[in-house]
Amino acid sequence: MTGMTSSARPLLNRRLAAFGTTIFAEMSALALRTGAINLGQGFPDTDGPEEIREAAVRALREGRGNQYPPGPGVPELRAAITAHQERRYGLSYDPDSEVLVTAGATEAVAAALLALVEPGDEVVALEPYYDSYAACIAMAGGTRVPVTLRPHEGSFRLDLDELRAAVTDRTRLLLVNTPHNPTGTVLTRAELRAIAELAVERDLLVITDEVYEHLVFDAAEHVPLATFPGMRERTVSIGSAGKTFSFTGWKVGWITSTAELVTAVRSAKQFLTYVASGPFQYAIAEALRMPDSYFEEFRADMRAKRELLAGGLEQAGFTVFRPAGTYFITADIRPLDESDGIAFCRSLPERCGVVAIPNAVFYDHRQQGAPFVRFAFCKRTSVLEEAASRLKSLAT
Secondary structure (H helix, E strand, O other), X not given: OOOOOOOOOOOOOOOXXXXXXXXXXXXXXXXXXHOOEEOOOOOOOOOOOHHHHHHHHHHHHOOOOOOOOOOOOOHHHHHHHHHHHHHHHOOOOOOOOOEEEEOXXXXXXXXXXXXXXXXXXXXXEEEOOOHHHHHHHHHOOXXXXXXXXXXXXXXXXXXXXXXXXXXXXXXXXXXXXXXXXXXXXXXXXXXXXXXXXXXHHOOOEEEEEOOOOOOEOOOOOOOXXXXXXXXXXXXXXXXXXXXXXXXXXXXXXXXXXXXXXXXXXXXXXXXXXXXXXXXXXXXXHHHOOXXXXXXXXXXXXXXXXHHHHHHHHHHHOOEEEXXXXXXXXXXXXXXXXXXXXXXXXXXXXXHHOEEOEEHHHHOOOHHHHOOEEXXXXXXXXXXXXXXXXXXXXXXX
């Protein structure tokens, strides 16, 4: 016996067989190999506020968080999260029973789905969706039911009739992402109210991914779904420090919900990472208490970068969907006589030294997203200017 598994049985279980290396890993590796500007993966190329970084250093030196932090998260961070929700949205949570700190929002999504979905339950998710959603639903044994956001008058919009039609007697929960990655759509109050009414009517749980809550532009506003009648008791709201404070490597996320739902999610989370990011939790507690001016300046900076990259993409010949939120722009490649976004993104680094992500990988039926690609603008202004200059070669 060699100890090797029989070749007759695949090593990877069937639930994950459809998921290989993520597109982010593939395109980031391509950027490294070619030396291209990486506008694919959504991480900043500068660190967040110096005072927050120093808060992490201080926690390390003072011995806070160097050992296992409490399972629900350090009390200082849980208190800061509840204060943030109260100050921003008028949502009141008990820091001791209604908050759970996670290893980033990705773990929060995974733990919530593993805890709340039984095998065979249907999970309705807005498509295109962040790639971990599909994998986590599969790991929970659920059935993914996509409802597609479709291009309409310069943005991607939700068809509420299609959403209602997607809900069946087997539907367990709705997975809602707003501000929405990758399209940049921010759901309106009217859309959110309709989702809330549907959830109450059909007695559905809702997971809301709100990691881009502080990145909304122009007339858009972020309104947590939990603020609508009947929703606080059925909504698991997910937040994250990485996108708001530009420390994505710290992996500090959280959920807020009822004590019953938090307990359920914690039951799954404790067998994933158990705890993580000890010293960084203390730093993020301080970050959440930053003055409003920080959030306003952060948003203004990203708005200016959005305009810079959007203008460059338009000059290169793309049709551009200016996002109302997040730090991603979706562009249509068909004006460039292209139609296959995956092939386009794989060739783009060699053609002009820029990396993007094909939106098709965020769809169940890839053809629906085939002509769309996503660019990240959370980069230094000089980098975006150089990327825009390189992309102009596509116009010729």
